[in-house]
Amino acid sequence: MNTKLIRILQKYLLVLFLYFFISPNTYSQVNIDRLKQQKKKLEDSLINLGYWEAIVEIENDSTFKIEEGKPYLWSDLKVYEKEARISISSLDKQIGKQANQYILKKALQKYLVENYHKSGYPLAKANLTIEGLNANNVLASVYIKPQNYIVYDSLDIKSSIQSINSSYLSNALNLEIGRAFNIKDFRAINTKIESIDQINLSSSPTLKFENNKAIIGLDLIKETSNQFDAFIGLVPNGDEVNITGQVDTRLRNLFKRGVALDIFWQKYSANSQTLATALSQSYAFKTDLGVSFDFNLLQEDSTFLQTDLNIGLEYPFWKLLTLGVSYKRQSNGVLREFSPEEIDDIAYRSSETNAIQLSADWNRAINYPVLKNDYYLESAFGIGGKRILNYSSLPEVWQDVPENSLYFSTRIKLHFQRRLAKRFLIEIIPQYNIIENSALSQNDLLRLGGLQNLRGFDRNYFYSRYYTLLNLNYRYFLDNESSVFLLTDIAKLQPVINWTYAFGAGLDVRSKNGWFRIIYALGNELDENVDFRQAKIHFGYIAVF
Numbered sequence: 001m002n003t004k005l006i007r008i009l010q011k012y013l014l015v016l017f018l019y020f021f022i023s024p025n026t027y028s029q030v031n032i033d034r035l036k037q038q039k040k041k042l043e044d045s046l047i048n049l050g051y052w053e054a055i056v057e058i059e060n061d062s063t064f065k066i067e068e069g070k071p072y073l074w075s076d077l078k079v080y081e082k083e084a085r086i087s088i089s090s091l092d093k094q095i096g097k098q099a100n101q102y103i104l105k106k107a108l109q110k111y112l113v114e115n116y117h118k119s120g121y122p123l124a125k126a127n128l129t130i131e132g133l134n135a136n137n138v139l140a141s142v143y144i145k146p147q148n149y150i151v152y153d154s155l156d157i158k159s160s161i162q163s164i165n166s167s168y169l170s171n172a173l174n175l176e177i178g179r180a181f182n183i184k185d186f187r188a189i190n191t192k193i194e195s196i197d198q199i200n201l202s203s204s205p206t207l208k209f210e211n212n213k214a215i216i217g218l219d220l221i222k223e224t225s226n227q228f229d230a231f232i233g234l235v236p237n238g239d240e241v242n243i244t245g246q247v248d249t250r251l252r253n254l255f256k257r258g259v260a261l262d263i264f265w266q267k268y269s270a271n272s273q274t275l276a277t278a279l280s281q282s283y284a285f286k287t288d289l290g291v292s293f294d295f296n297l298l299q300e301d302s303t304f305l306q307t308d309l310n311i312g313l314e315y316p317f318w319k320l321l322t323l324g325v326s327y328k329r330q331s332n333g334v335l336r337e338f339s340p341e342e343i344d345d346i347a348y349r350s351s352e353t354n355a356i357q358l359s360a361d362w363n364r365a366i367n368y369p370v371l372k373n374d375y376y377l378e379s380a381f382g383i384g385g386k387r388i389l390n391y392s393s394l395p396e397v398w399q400d401v402p403e404n405s406l407y408f409s410t411r412i413k414l415h416f417q418r419r420l421a422k423r424f425l426i427e428i429i430p431q432y433n434i435i436e437n438s439a440l441s442q443n444d445l446l447r448l449g450g451l452q453n454l455r456g457f458d459r460n461y462f463y464s465r466y467y468t469l470l471n472l473n474y475r476y477f478l479d480n481e482s483s484v485f486l487l488t489d490i491a492k493l494q495p496v497i498n499w500t501y502a503f504g505a506g507l508d509v510r511s512k513n514g515w516f517r518i519i520y521a522l523g524n525e526l527d528e529n530v531d532f533r534q535a536k537i538h539f540g541y542i543a544v545f
Contacts, residue, residue, distance in 0.1 A: 031061065039064065050099035052133060072099045075137035081144040091142070099138040101128065108142065113183065116146055120180030122214070123147035150181040153213040156206075163199050163222040165256045172196060172258065172283040181214045189218070191319065195282065195364065197225045197252035197260065225252045225367060227515075229542040242270040248542070250367075258282045268459050271301045282314075290314035292326070300460075304348060304443040305333045310357070324359040328382060332443050338395070347398045349441040353407050355384025365415065368515055369485075369508055371425055371477045375416040382409040386437055401439035408436040425483075427473035434466035449523075451538045454491050456502030456523025458536070464493040481510035487521060499526040504535070515542040 039056050042064060046054035053069035074094050079086050090107040108126050116124035124146045131139040152175050155166055170176050173192055174185040189205045199220050206217035232245040246266040254261060259281045267273040280292035294310040312326025330353040338348065363376035384407045388394070391403040413431040420426055431453075433446055442463060448454050449461030453469060468491065475485040489502040504521030518539035524530055 048101040078141045117183040121146045156217040159220040168257045226545045320363045322361045326357045328355045343395045346442045350389040353386040355382045357382035378413045380411045405439045423477045425475045429471040456521035468492045
């Protein structure tokens with residue numbers, strides 16, 4: 001036989017020999033080792049649960065026989081810190097209970113977090129040592145090692161441009177230089193940065209320790225959240241031309257210190273205009289407090305002038321919950337005299353109201369429609385006193401109310417949006433607003449109507465003591481930020497007005513530098529026929545920078 005052929009046959013015969021005789025033994029050995037490892041893990045787990053006499057036997061490839069035996073109890077737990085014995089109440093409560101090391105270590109870890117990891121000792125650890133067993137009792141000792149004391153160093157901020165003052169950001173995140181390291185503050189960085197306009201994180205924060213100092217790295221990106229929108233209108237009025245218009249400005253992170261300024265002005269008829277301004281700063285005065293100053297003005301023809309002043313404080317209480325308190329002063333001034341016919345119709349009184357208002361907000365409002373699940377809540381409750389001015393000079397029929405009275409107000413708004421499909425989203429926005437006062441006048445009532453709330457009607461079209469309003473938007477997104485939508489508004493006003501509704505459609509187109517919006521809406525009262533000639537068209541371009 002050919003020598004080469006003999007070598008080939010020998011090679012394949014050797015392979016067959018190894019397969020039939022050696023492989024089964026190798027597989028069997030591997031399987032036995034695996035079962036022994038599993039048996040050891042089961043025994044260790046049972047001991048950690050307090051079953052020190054547990055017996056584990058292998059019955060076959062997939063079955064173990066377990067006899068737990070009697071559970072052991074903690075009879076003595078000694079805790080040492082820096083060689084000094086201390087007492088921890090959560091561990092003392094374990095004495096006499098089953099010697100479950102999982103429960104003990106969980107309680108111990110919670111103690112470390114609260115007393116060390118949040119107080120400058122992020123590397124603190126505790127070692128559990130079993131000292132002995134005695135008649136179903138376990139004797140153990142815990143040794144706590146605080147390790148090094150760590151303080152914050154300066155933030156390591158990476159950003160293409162300086163979008164925020166580093167000192168302000170350190171204060172907002174509770175990461176001031178020299179302050180004791182707190183693991184809770186580090187874990188809250190993402191949530192807190194989301195609450196600051198015009199900045200966001202491009203990646204998760206980093207943490208490293210050098211020379212007993214914590215160095216936190218933040219990779220920041222600037223986001224465009226400033227908005228500006230304005231238009232001027234000319235309305236013929238006989239031989240005259242009345243100028244109307246609107247300015248809506250929202251500026252965020254002014255001076256790179258979290259200052260926000262909102263200005264909204266609208267002149268919607270020859271002698272009627274509204275002005276709303278709001279100035280605020282979060283994490284002011286190197287504290288967690290936010291401060292706000294609001295001033296609002298409403299002039300209704302030559303009938304009355306109303307001003308509102310609000311000064312408030314806010315505090316980030318828990319996660320996305322913010323609590324606030326503010327002082328409100330409202331002045332209502334009647335601007336003209338009324339004829340006898342007008343006096344018999346509607347009452348107008350000059351007044352002054354001083355109130356304290358409590359607020360609770362969850363999350364923050366979205367600046368423009370985005371294809372994502374989200375929600376936020378705004379609520380405010382006020383109580384105060386109201387005084388009617390020049391009470392004795394009022395027409396007698398208008399003196400049928402007390403000169404001094406209590407004032408109550410409630411405002412609740414919920415914005416909820418949810419994706420229904422890949423590109424479909426529904427927005428559900430219920431809100432409720434009410435004022436309670438025994439001396440209400442026409443110029444004290446809430447105003448409703450316009451693009452900001454009840455679409456399809458002129459701004460401030462309705463006067464009401466209370467209203468319940470539901471806004472519904474059904475959106476189809478052309479991309480992540482541009483959408484076409486249908487709208488439905490339903491409102492219940494005070495009994496004299498009853499139910500109103502609106503329906504329509506709109507388009508929101510978001511670009512790099514702005515946001516174009518056009519809305520067609522028709523509003524109607526429930527007991528009236530639909531008149532398409534009364535439809536309103538709202539359109540404009542909002543610059544974003």
